[in-house]
Amino acid sequence: MAAARRGLCEICPNAPPEHVDHCRKTGRVRGVLCFNCNSAIGKLGDDPGAVRRAAAYLEGNSWKPTLVAPGVYQLPS
Structure with a gap:
């Protein structure tokens, strides 16, 4: 997996991958x-x-705020 990413983290390209990341619910490996x-x-x-x-x-x-209709804005919750 790390070789496929050229030895870089899958989220940031700044550091070597040191950890195999997995879903804590399913145990499925997501990446490095x-x-x-x-x-x-x-x-x-x-x-x-x-x-x-x-x-x-x-x-x-x-x-x-998000424009939801002309002149109508929704404030973030």
């Missing part, structure tokens, strides 16, 4: 990650929604 990326997704509870919210927060989008 560096320590930091493996820890980060684990601390977010392996929840894709939490990862998306974290990305939106970092991009500054989590606090912006």
Whole structure:
């Protein structure tokens, strides 16, 4: 797996993969990650929604209202 990624983490291309990542519910191997990326997704509870919210927060989008109809905005919850 690591060779297929040219010896780099599957999330960040900055570090060598040191950990085989797996789904904690099914035990299925997902890939190889560096320590930091493996820890980060684990601390977010392996929840894709939490990862998306974290990305939106970092991009500054989590606090912006969403246009749902002309002149109608939905505030983030």
